[in-house]
Each structure stands twice: as structure tokens, then as C-alpha cells.
Amino acid sequence: MEMLSEEAPVSCAHFGEADLVHRAQQGDTFAFGELVNKYRDRVFNQIYRMIQNQDDALEITQKTFVKVWQSIQAFRGKSSFYTWLYKVATREAFEWHRRTRPRFVELHVDLRSPTAHPDLRSREMRFARWYSMQWPNSPPSIVP
Structure with missing residues (x-):
């Protein structure tokens, strides 16, 4: 398991998206936190429109960011970070639908x-x- 840096938190608010992503890929949890703060409302709203349930949308939003953190190394920058995040969130919402839909x-x-x-x-x-x-x-x- 990779050890995270225990350095004092550095304010990441002045970094651009590419810098935040790069720092998050290096294990910087504070940089990733800035990405979460920047996009959580947009991701939640996107999922809520698909799910139509606030509690489930919150849970899926959380799962989305956990999955993004676990796989941020796979982000190559061929699209914007939000485009990649949007795809992950959409897949999570579809997976939720698949698991919870009624079976006839x-x-x-x-x-x-x-x-x-x-x-x-x-x-x-x-x-x-x-x-x-x-x-x-x-x-x-x-x-x-």
C-alpha cells in the first residue's frame, strides 16, 4: 500500500485543474479534496437527475469520488478531468440502476x-x- 505524504497541508486553492490532478496522482489528498470541493455539486446534480432520490444520489456521489481516488492514476489527460469524472459518475449511476431495478x-x-x-x-x-x-x-x- 502506498504511503501518503504527512507533510503539512498546502493550500491548493491557487492551483489549476491540471496541477491538482497531477498532485492527486502523486498521492496529495489535499489536492484531491480541492477537486472534490470543485466538482461535488455538479456530480451530485448530474446523478440526482438520473436517480431522482437525494439519499441515493448522495451515496452514489460518494462512491464516485472514492472510485475516482482509487483510479486517478488511470486518468491520462486526453479529456478534461470533469469529462472523465462525469463518465465515472454516469457508470456508477447506471450500475446502481442495474442493481436496484425491480425484477419482473x-x-x-x-x-x-x-x-x-x-x-x-x-x-x-x-x-x-x-x-x-x-x-x-x-x-x-x-x-x-
Whole structure:
């Protein structure tokens, strides 16, 4: 594990984005903190628009910055830092959607089959009777 510098904190507010990224790549947590301060609101707003839940958006924003810190060495500067950060945040939000979306399972049961489950068949029959009473002129194919 790489040891972080224990030097006294240096104000990084006057550094440009490229300098902050370079310092963060060298393990400077204060420089990375400046990047977080600079972009956290934009990242949160971007994720919130995708997720529509404040608590989940906060959690995903935090995960995004943890992932960026862990992989900042991979940033090569071919795009702006924010573009790279935006991609990481978007992937995290999509991953959250994938993990939390409801799972739907189709149930393939032929309700007209004599072997269909009796409860399903009786519900279907009750619905058909109700439907035929609501719309007595409905086509006969709708009513079993």
C-alpha cells in the first residue's frame, strides 16, 4: 500500500485543474479534496437527475469520488478531468440502476387450460363475469 505524504497541508486553492490532478496522482489528498470541493455539486446534480432520490444520489456521489481516488492514476489527460469524472459518475449511476431495478418475471400460464391453477382460473372467470356485466355489448371472444 502506498504511503501518503504527512507533510503539512498546502493550500491548493491557487492551483489549476491540471496541477491538482497531477498532485492527486502523486498521492496529495489535499489536492484531491480541492477537486472534490470543485466538482461535488455538479456530480451530485448530474446523478440526482438520473436517480431522482437525494439519499441515493448522495451515496452514489460518494462512491464516485472514492472510485475516482482509487483510479486517478488511470486518468491520462486526453479529456478534461470533469469529462472523465462525469463518465465515472454516469457508470456508477447506471450500475446502481442495474442493481436496484425491480425484477419482473413473466408467468406463462394458459388460463384456459384445464390444468391451470384453480385459483388463477377462478380469478379469470370472476374477471370475465365482471367485465361482461360492465360492458354487456362486448365481443363474445373476451368472455370465456
